[in-house]
Amino acid sequence: MLALAIEARGLCKTYRGWFRSTGHEALVDLDLAIASGAAFGLIGPNGAGKTTFIKALLGVLRPTRGLVRVLGQSPDDPATRARIGYLPERLHLPASFTPLRFLEGVARLKGLSDISHEARHALTRVGLAGDASRRIGGFSKGMRQRLGLAAALLGKPLLLILDEPTDGVDPMGRVEIRTILAEERARGATLFLNSHLLSETERICDRIGILAGGRLVREGPLEALSGSDTRHRLRFAPGSDPEALRAAGLTPTPxxxxxxxxTPDPLTLNTLLDRARATGALLVELRPDLRDLEQVLTDALTPPPSSRRSP
Known part of the structure; x- marks a missing residue:
């Protein structure tokens, strides 16, 4: 059995209202297990409970009931927190500091030995080595985001909790951040990503959880959530006979x-392809029929027709 980087069982968090009213349930009986070394993305609409769950992982708030474990220990354990790298969504950085001075302070708090070397190495990794002596107050949002990531990377954490890591970063910068995160995962770190940029989540994560109303409504491998193992999309060169392809057993699209x-298996798929070629059609593309993550999220949040009220 793989060791778990994150485990939640029956996790609930209720924010009490005024005068002991029922309050708001931010998390409701959440069960989740994330293996060490995985890249997991948590998505959902605003108010779904994502930030509350992250706070529970960091030990910032206590659940109303249920269990949460991080790296096999309680989030309250100082030694456990020291092995977590965290990039918050709302990043507050000291404007009068230089990036080097800021990272040296973070490295000192983490108890690292070669503070200056660690700080400079982190700046190099995120592409800010040339700005080490500038004041943070003059940084763009993307540069601030890179600096926040550098701080999270200090000390080679076993778990990286990243809240909107590429927000405000230009396209080339996003590619560079994805490369860094791939390197961290190859090192053995676990990635936990919370982002509204679904295309970035698709590129980084191989498992996805969808949170809505404090409940985990979908969870699993990205490919399993995005499509079927038995459905494929075929593109033919222009000029093929649509009726002949339909007669061969293929389903048309717009x-x-x-x-x-x-098709249930590769043998059946190849038989179907042989029939299509026999019509004179030229196959130019064959790929699994996968929905993008935006479609997966929309489907997960859309109630079935039977549950909708009649007008």
Whole structure:
């Protein structure tokens, strides 16, 4: 059995209202297990409970009931917190400091030995080595985000909790951050990502959890949530005979050159392809029929027709 980097069982958090009213349930019976070394993305609408869950992981708030473990220990354990790198969504940095001075302070708080070397190495990794002596107050949002990531990376943490890590970062910077996170994962670190940038979540994470109303409504491997193992999308060169392809067993789509194939195994898929080629069609693309993460999220948050009220 793989060791767990994050474990939650029956986790609940209720924010009490005024005069002991019922209050607001931010987390409701949340069960989640994230293996060490995984790259997990938590997504959901505003107010879903994502920030509350992160605070529970960091030991900032206590659950109303239930269990939460981080790296096998309580989030309240100082030794456990020291092995976590955290990048908050609302990053507050001292404007009068230089990046080097700021990171040296963080490294000192983390108890690192070679403070100056660690700080300079982190700045180099995030592309800020040339700005080490500038004041943070003059930094753009993207530069501040890079600096926050550098602080999270100090000390080679076993768990990286990243809240909107690429927010405000330009496209090339996002590529660089994804490269850094891939390096961290190759080192053995676990990634826990919370982001509204769903395309970035798709590129970084291989497991996804969808939180809505404090409940985990979907969770699993990205491919399992995004589509079916048995459905493929086929694109043919223009000029193919749509009726002949339909007769061969393919399902048409709004694009006249694209068809869907539902097959239980590779042998059946190849048989279907042979029939399509026999019509004279030229196959130019074959890929799994996967939805993007935005579609997955929309589907998860849309109630089934039977549960909708009639007008």
């Amino acid at each position: 694009d006249p050159d694209v068809f869907l194939a539902d």
